[in-house]
Amino acid sequence: MLQVNYIRENRDHVIERLALRNFKQTTLVDEVVALDEQRRQIQTESDALAASANTSARQIGELMRQGKRDEAEAIKAASGGYKEQIKQLTDRLGELEQQLHEKLVLLPNLPHTSVPAGVGAEDNEVVLEHGNKPSLAEDAVPHWELTSKYGIIDFELGTKITGAGFPVYKGKGARLQRAMINFFLDRAQQAGYLEVQPPLLVNEASGFGTGQLPDKEGQMYHVGVDDLYLIPTAEVPVTNLYRDVIVKEADFPVKLTAYTPCFRREAGSYGAHVRGLNRLHQFDKVEVVQLVHPERSYEVLEEMSSYVQSLLQALDLPYRVLRLCGGDMGFTSALTYDMEVWSAAQQRWLEVSSVSNFESYQSNRLKVRFKGESGKTQLVHTLNGSALALPRILASILENNQTDRGIRIPDVLVPYTGFEWID
Incomplete structure (x- = not known):
């Protein structure tokens, strides 16, 4: 199975090498790149939310230790939606990874540069x-x-x-x-x-x-x-x-x-x-x-x-x-x-x-x-x-x-x- 990072960074080369195989479904390459871009964006959002949730948890803990319960409860209320948002993003991430995998397994290996062109x-x-x-x-x-x-x-x-x-x-x-x-x-x-x-x-x-x-x-x-x-x-x-x-x-x-x-x-x-x-x-x-x-x-x-x-x-x-x-x-x-x-x-x-x-x-x-x-x-x-x-x-x-x-x-x-x- 080809590596996603390589496909993303070498799109034109991948399509060129697949053409040597007479592989006709080259649109799969762009589909892989698009799904990977979505996956990375959602991963970034999820990581940012997780970081915010961790920051809020530390703030709440510190305020509670200082006896500032009201301020802690206010932050807790403001960050209450993080858990559900992260769950939704995680579920979506799983769906995209499955779709990406299904596309990747349809792509054959790339021929070495010494492989001659030909049909049969x-x-x-x-x-x-x-x-x-x-x-x-x-x-x-x-x-x-x-x-x-x-x-x-x-x-x-x-x-x-x-x-x-x-x-x-x-x-x-x-x-x-x-x-x-x-x-x-x-x-x-x-x-x-x-x-x-x-x-x-x-x-x-x-x-x-x-x-x-x-x-x-x-x-x-x-x-x-x-x-x-x-x-x-x-x-x-x-x-x-x-x-x-x-x-x-x-x-x-x-x-x-x-x-x-x-x-x-x-x-x-x-x-x-x-x-x-x-x-x-x-x-x-x-x-x-x-x-x-x-x-x-x-x-x-x-x-x-x-x-x-x-x-x-x-x-x-x-x-x-x-x-x-x-x-x-x-x-x-x-x-x-x-x-x-x-x-x-x-x-x-x-x-x-x-x-x-x-x-x-x-x-x-x-x-x-x-x-x-x-x-x-x-x-x-x-x-x-x-x-x-x-x-x-x-x-x-x-x-x-x-x-x-x-x-x-x-x-x-x-x-x-x-x-x-x-x-």
């Missing part, structure tokens, strides 16, 4: 491309045919049990999933991340804190009886571990990692591009989260991007890094890098990770702060990244490594799988 995915900037795209035999097939051929994933059985988008992993398919999870967690631990195992259900306050609510409410599975949400990503519970916490500056950077299943309704998704593992309602993911000093957040973003790339390099998967344009970025992000791997059988790039800097947007909602050297309390900067999301990684491993013998397992995963081939 076609306008994203390719930062780099790494690795050689494999050349497959003419009879190479996409992963959904490979999983059926080798009996490692059963999409129809998942549909029977739950519905489309909930596959059943079997045999070497299940073991390969577990191998990737353990590999990613071990690499995160080696990189200094503390592993946590968070809840898979979160309350509304947690969803609001990281920006999934109200922005993505329709994409989250909701347990109505208990008013809880299945997590769309481990980012939500992991970042919320620090909600309402004042972090010690000496503890920076706070580095956390977690493996969780993730649940997304993906409403409106259809067509060939969502076939097989390309888009699921339930999938596994290892997430990395950092809380850092504001002065280091963009340096840390580059470090996190390099870290995710190191995982793709270890798996020997060709990939590219995109800097997302304003129109394709998430609601809460100031700058996002997407990592895409090359799917040789599908002949297309598949997104497998997003690494984002949210600056103080999440921490302002979460009230995650730290005390600097001056003793002043400041908002931390939060970042997160997929490291990695498994379905499309698995799809690329299966497709890119298919041979006449079977599917070759990447060398780094063999110690985890216990086998070198799926055949």
Whole structure:
């Protein structure tokens, strides 16, 4: 959530940066400024009345001690309306703060100055491309045919049990999933991340804190009886571990990692591009989260991007890094890098990770702060990244490594799988 003071003092800049997102409701900025002005005026009036009431109370007390009861009663009668006036102003202040909050949560984060202009995915900037795209035999097939051929994933059985988008992993398919999870967690631990195992259900306050609510409410599975949400990503519970916490500056950077299943309704998704593992309602993911000093957040973003790339390099998967344009970025992000791997059988790039800097947007909602050297309390900067999301990684491993013998397992995963081939 953007800070009101910043909006008030930088109105034109805020509108300019929101335009880069193609955000059309820029009148919200002026509505926020107007509500804030009313709020501050009423607060000033309330403070002045409270000061007058305190002054009158002291005068009354002093006069009573001096035995000047009549004079004290006269001041008491004159100031008798203060209490009711203050109550009315307090009630009005509460109404304005609620209205202001309702407007603020509708404003997305401001894009960083390096974010390119654009409307959608076609306008994203390719930062780099790494690795050689494999050349497959003419009879190479996409992963959904490979999983059926080798009996490692059963999409129809998942549909029977739950519905489309909930596959059943079997045999070497299940073991390969577990191998990737353990590999990613071990690499995160080696990189200094503390592993946590968070809840898979979160309350509304947690969803609001990281920006999934109200922005993505329709994409989250909701347990109505208990008013809880299945997590769309481990980012939500992991970042919320620090909600309402004042972090010690000496503890920076706070580095956390977690493996969780993730649940997304993906409403409106259809067509060939969502076939097989390309888009699921339930999938596994290892997430990395950092809380850092504001002065280091963009340096840390580059470090996190390099870290995710190191995982793709270890798996020997060709990939590219995109800097997302304003129109394709998430609601809460100031700058996002997407990592895409090359799917040789599908002949297309598949997104497998997003690494984002949210600056103080999440921490302002979460009230995650730290005390600097001056003793002043400041908002931390939060970042997160997929490291990695498994379905499309698995799809690329299966497709890119298919041979006449079977599917070759990447060398780094063999110690985890216990086998070198799926055949």
